[in-house]
Amino acid sequence: MSLNTVMLYAGWAALAGALIPVMAAFQGTLGRSLQSPLHASLIAVGMSFVAVGLVFALFRPATPGAGLFAAVPPYAWFGGVAMAFYALTATFLAPKFGVGNMVMCVVVAQLVTSTLIDQFGLFGAPVYQVDLKRAAGLALLAGGAALVAIK
Numbered sequence: 001m002s003l004n005t006v007m008l009y010a011g012w013a014a015l016a017g018a019l020i021p022v023m024a025a026f027q028g029t030l031g032r033s034l035q036s037p038l039h040a041s042l043i044a045v046g047m048s049f050v051a052v053g054l055v056f057a058l059f060r061p062a063t064p065g066a067g068l069f070a071a072v073p074p075y076a077w078f079g080g081v082a083m084a085f086y087a088l089t090a091t092f093l094a095p096k097f098g099v100g101n102m103v104m105c106v107v108v109a110q111l112v113t114s115t116l117i118d119q120f121g122l123f124g125a126p127v128y129q130v131d132l133k134r135a136a137g138l139a140l141l142a143g144g145a146a147l148v149a150i151k
Helices: 003-034 037-059 066-070 074-097 099-120 132-149
Strands: none
Touching: 003 037, 003 074, 003 099, 037 074, 074 099, 099 132
16 A cells, blocks of 8 residues: 555544544534434434435445345444444433543544454454554553543
């Protein structure tokens, strides 16, 4: 992979990561304003559907064949459930627990979970062995997150 591609992907991922706490703050505000985290979450998922629909309309990808749909592992269909759970969680917890505290817990859990997925090649992911350096980094991040969350 070229350095330009790496930089593009890293910037894209960083932007997505930066938007996680922004989304949590927006969702918390929407939930408080509507006095209903459930309605706010439904609106967020609906807006996500519209946004992806617009990108879909712009690029007009070919429809995968029936064989490809049939070959999808059953667990892969539940990504949307995880997204909905996150939207509900952010909408409910951000105003009660704080955006920073919630996101800190999310980030640590993402790092630990992604490391386990890499280590064991879960869900069809390629295996990337965890070495001592990576394990130490995870421990430092978890410790740093705890320090940030403690008031």
